[in-house]
Amino acid sequence: MSEANLKSQESTVYRVQGFSCAGCAKTFEKNVKQLSGVSDAQVNFGASKVTVVGNATVEDLERAGAFENLKILPEKSKQVIPKEPFLKKYSVLFVSVAFIVLGYLSQNVYGEDNISTILAFLMAILIGGYSLFKVGLMNLIRLQFDMKTLMTVAIIGASIIGEWSEGAIVVILFAISEALERYSMDKARQSIRSLMDIAPQEALVLRNGNEITVHVDEIQVGDIMIVKPGQKIAMDGVVVKGYSSINQAAITGESVPVEKNVSDEVFAGTLNGEGLLEVKVTKLVDDTTIAKIIHLVEEAQAERAPSQAFVDRFAKYYTPAIMIIAALVAIIPPLLFNGSWEDWVYQGLAVLVVGCPCALVVSTPVSIVTAIGNAARNGVLIKGGIHLEEAGSLKAIAFDKTGTLTKGTPVVTDYKILLNNDPNELLGIIAALESRSQHPLASAIIQKAVNDDISYKEIEVVDFSSITGKGIKGRINGMDFYIGSPKLFVETLSSFDIAGIDSEIKDLQLQGKTVMVIGADQKILALLAVADEVRESSKDVIRKLHTLGLKKTIMLTGDNQGTANEIGRQVGVSEIKAELMPEDKLKFIKEMRYEYEKVAMVGDGVNDAPALASATVGIAMGGAGTDTALETADIALMGDDLSKLPFTIKLSRQALWIIKQNITFSIVIKLLALILVIPGWLTLWIAIFADMGATLLVTINSLRLLKVKE
Template sequence: MQATSKHLPKQSSISGSMKKPGAPKRRFDPRAMLSNSEMQAALGSGLLMLFAWAVGGWSEILSIALYVISYTIGGWNKAKEGVETLVKERDLDVNLLMIAAALGAASIGYWNEGAMLIFIFALSGALESYTMERSKKDISSLMALKPATAMRIEQGSMNEVNIDQLVIGDLLLVRPGDLIPADGKVYRGESAVDQASITGESVPVEKCAGSEVFAGTVNGEGPLYIEVTKAAENTLFAKIIKMVEEAETEVPNSQRFIKRLEAIYARVIVASTVALIILPPFLLDWSWSATFYKAMVFLVVASPCALVSSIMPAMLSAISKSARKGVLFKGGVHLENMARTTVVAFDKTGTLTEGTPQVTDFIAGEGYSRQELLTVSASIEHMSRHPLAEAIVRKAEEEGLDLQGVEDSKTITGWGIEGQIDGHLWRIGKSNLLDELTSSSMNPELEHWKLKRQQLAEEGKTVSIILDGEQIAGMIALQDTVRPQAEAAVRKLQELGIKVAMLTGDRDATAQVIAGTTGVDMVFADLLPEDKVKHIKALREKYGHVVMVGDGVNDAPALATATVGMGMGMKGSGAALEIADVVLMNDNIEEIASTISLARRSQRIVKQNMIFAVTVIAVLMISNFVQGIALPFGVIGHEGSTILVILNGLRLLR
C-alpha cells in the first residue's frame, strides 16, 4: 500500500524508552570464556586434582575419591563423545584414546598423572569449544538482534504484530533505539542507523526519506516511518542467517582429511598399545609393570590431539575476524580456496562501478540555455523508471531546478520518450537517430553533433540527444561512475601477486575506459552470462584458482563456476547472494585483498600447527622407546602442544 500522511500518528505519540540493543561486544572477555560449560568442567577437574594431591599424605581413600570425581567431571563430555563415535560410526577417536590412557595410569597407581591428563585434555577441548562459540557469535552477532515484533500503522493507529505477519507495503514506526524489523525504505523521518551487525560499518549511517534500511539494524535518535519492501523470509537478515547455518555445517577439506586420518590413526595406536602390553615381557624380558607403564606413556604421547586441533581453531578465528569486517564466509572450505587465489575477476557494473549512471556532460545547442534544456529533459523523464532517466532527474534536483508540467507524455519504444511543455513538443532518446537525419535548414550542425557524439562515445559514455520538434537542441552524456575504492582495491590485489580481470556485458569502449581508470590487467567485454562462464573456465585452466566478484543475476553462473564466488551484500541480487561462497556485506571491495591475506595467513598457521604437532608426537614417541620418559612429562609435553596449537590459531582473532 502507499502510505499517506493522514494515516501517520502524531510525532508526540512515538516517544518511548531509549533501549539500545546492539551487537555483542567483540573484544576478548574472560567472563565469556569462564561461562563456557566445558571450561567450567575443566577448571573444576583441575581444582579437585589439586585437592586430591594435597590430601594424599593425610588420607589415601579421600584422595582417591577426589581423583575419581576429578576424572568424572573433566572427562565426562569427552568420554560421551568418544562412546557416541564408537557406537554410531563404529570408529575410534582421540577422546577414547585419552580416557583410556587416563584410566590406564590410574590402574597402575598414577592417579595424579591421569587426573592431570584429563585436566589438560579437557582444558584444550574447552579452548577449542570457546573458539567455535566466539566465531559463531562474530559470524552471526545479528542473531541476538533478531526482531520479533513490529509496530504497524493501520488507519492512523499503531498495532504491535509479529514480523511474520508483515507484507510488502506495510507502514511501520521504528522508535529511537529500537531494532528495525524489516527491510524497507524510509517514508518519513531522519535518523542515524547502526548497521554494524550487518555491514561491519563502525559509524552509524544517516537515513532520510527514500533511504534503504535493513532488518536487524538499530535506529538512532530519531523516529523513522518505514515502508516494507521485502517479506520476512526474503530480507537480507534472513539470507545472512541461512548463510550462517551453511557455514556451521561446511567442513574444510583439510579437516575432512584429518578426521579420516584420526580414525585410522586411532586404530593403529590402540593396536600398537595392546602389542606393547603383551609382547615386551616375552620378547624383551620386561616386567609387566614396566611394560604397562611404557604402553600408557606411548598411548598418551602418540595420540593425535594436537594434530586434530591444528586446523579448526585457526580457520574459525579467520572466519570470525572476516565477519567483523563485513566479509561473511559460508564455510571453511571457501577460506582454504581463497588462500590459493591467483586471479580475481570482477563484474563491472555495480562492482567496480557504482551501478547507477551519472550525467557527465550536458551540451546545449546554439540558441538554448543549459538550464532550460536540463529542466525540460528532467520534466519529461520524470515519470520514467529507466536508469538514464532517473540520472537526468537527479541532476536537475541537485541543481535545484523546478520541474514543469508535461502533457501527452509517451514512450517511443526502442528509442526514448516525448512530451509537450506549454504546447511545445520535446523528444529525448538514443543518439543513433543522428545517423538517420540529413543536413538541412532544421539541422545545419548535424556533422558537429555526430563528431561530438563520437568523442563522448570514445570516452565510454552513453549519449542521448534532445530534439526541439525536429531540431537538435542538445546532447546528454551519461556514464556509470567508478567506485571510489576500485583503484585501490585493484592495486592491493596486484601487490599480493594476483592478476585482476574485468568481465562485462558492456561495450568494449566503455570497458576500456573503466579498465584504464582502475588498472585491471585483463578486460573481457560484450559478454553474455554464458560468455562470462567460458572466460572463468579459461582463467582457471590458465592460472589456477579464480575468485569471481559480482552482484547481478547475470553474474550467478560465473559465481558458481569460479573457485570462490563472492557476492555484493548490499546491492547484490538474491540469485548472486544464494550462489556466492563469500559475501561482502558492506560492498567494500577493498576488503578483498585483506581477506585473501588473512586466508593465506590462516593456512600458514595451520601448516605451522601441523608440523609442530607431528614433530612433538615423533620426538615424544622416540624418547619413550630410546630413553624412556616419565608419564607426567609425556602428559605435559603432549597436551601442552595441543594447547599451544589452539592458542596459535586464536592469534587471528586479534
C-alpha cells in the first residue's frame, strides 16, 4: 500500500525504541502486518516510528518486536531514552570477551581440541550471539535472508567444522558492528530529538485576573501567555502587550535576535530577550510551527531517496546471491577439483560473513537522516531524501522577484506634481482612492500619506471602480480621477496626452521603479514612482550560487522590463524574464527543465504555486508561521530571506557525494574481499574486519554531514 493510501485511512502512529538496524525494522514491519486486525503497517526507521492501520494494542506490537525487545510508545508521549550504565549496557559483550580470553588461555595450555577450550568459545558464542541467533534462526526457518541470517549460518558452520575461536570472534565483531550502527542512527536522530526539547512544556497564563502555570496541552487559542525576560515562548501567538527582542534561531536559523512589538507574531521554542511580553495564543500545541517542523522532518526521514531505493532493490537480490555463491565456493572445489572439504567449507563461510550487507544497508539512511537533521537545526526544512538528492544535482535556479529577491514591501520613491496643484491636497486624494484598492502598491502610497501626516480618510469617494490590470478610478468633489499604469492612459484613456512625460516615465522605469500616472479632467496631474527594495542578502546569495557552479540563475517577474532589468542588475542574476503571467512562469519552468533537467523555483510558497510545483525542487521562502509554505514546498527556508539557500545546496551536494562514496566503497570492499577466495586466502577474520570496517567507515563518513555549516 502506498504512503498516500496509508495516510488516507484511519491509522495510529507509535514511537519505537530499540531498533538496532534497518533489517530489523523491516522484520518488525512484516511482523506487524501479520497481526490479527492490522490491514497495513509502515515503519519509519529514521524517525523510529511505526504507522499502523487497523486495531493493535501496544502489547500486540511489542510481541511483534519481541525478537529485538522493542519498546512501543504512543506518538505523543514524551520519549525517555533509558540511560543504562556503560558496564550494564554492554555486559553481555564483556562476558563474551571474557570467555574468549579464557578460551585462548585454555588453547595455549591444553590445545584447541580440549573440551575446556571448546566450552569457553561455545559459551562466548551462545552468550554474545543469543539475540543474533534468535532472529537469524527464525529468518532461516521462514527463508528470509538478511544479514542476521548470513551471520547465523556462518557461525553455526564455523562451529560444525571446529573453528570455535573464529566463530566466537565473528560473534563479538558483529555485535560491535551492530552497536556502531545503532550509535550512528541515534546520533543522527539526536538532531530531531533536540528539536522536540526546544519548546517548554508549561507556560504562565493569565486567567480570571490570576497568573497560573498551565501545561501546554491545556492552553487554548485566545489565552494570554506572560513571557518573562530570558524565558522560552511555549506557544505560537501574537504580541498584545510589551516590546522585546526574540532569538528565533531554533525556528529560522537566524543568529541575530528579532525585535518584536504589539501585533508581531512569535513562535513556540524561541527565546525572549529582556522585555516582558503578553502573547495571545493563536495555535494549539500540535499546530505550532515547531510541532509542524518536527512532524515534517520525521516524515521526511521515511521518504526514500533514489539511492536508498536502489540499495533496497540491490540488497533484495544481493543477500540470496551471496548465499548461493557461498554454497558454490564450499561445494564445487571439493567435488570437481579434489579440494579439501574443511578448507573450502571454511572459505564458503567466510564468503557469507564478508557478504553481510551491513555497510551497504546503513550507507544511505544515516546520510539522509543526518543531513535532514542538520538542515532543520539551521532553519531549512527538507521534506524527504528525494528532495535532498535532487537539490544536490540542480543546474539552474529560478527566482520570483517580489518577496524573494526583494523585500516585498514597496515604498514611494518619487512624487512629481506636473500642474499647479497643492501636493498635499492631491496626495490626500490619491491616498483616499488607493485606500479602496486591493493593489499591492496601494499600501506604499497610503504609508507615504501617513508618514507625511496627510489626512485622507474623511475624503468622500463615489463611483469607485477598478480597471482590471491597469488602474482605478473614482469621483471626488464632482471630478473623475484616474490612477494607473502608463498603459492605462495609452490604451484606455487615449484622450489624455502623456506624450510630453514619456521620457520621464521611461527614466523612472529604467531605475527599476513602477510608475503610476494620476489624471483628471483630461489632464495629467502627477507622477508617482514606487519601488520594491532589494534584500541586502540577495546579491551575495546569487554570487555564492554562481561560485558553487550553478549554470544559470533566472529572475521571473510580472513587473515591467525596465524594473526587472534594474533589480536583476543589482542582484546579479544571469537572465531576466519580465512581464510574465503565472502561466508564463509555469511554461518557462518547463522549458528550463527541458534544457537543464534539474531546475529549482524559489518563491514565497503562496504565489506562483504552479511554477513551484512544476520545478524539480520547489523552494518556499518564510516557512515560519506560513502553513502554505510548509505544506506545498519540497524545501522551506524558515527565515524570510535567501541566506540559507547556498547552505542548502552545499549540504545537499555533500550528502549526495557522501551517499555515492558510501555505496561505492561498500560494494568495492566486498568485491575485493571476495577476490581473496580465488587463492583461498579469505579467512573469517578478514571477512568480519572487512564488513565491520566498511560499516564503521561509511558511518563516520555519513556523520561528517553534521559538520556542514553555512
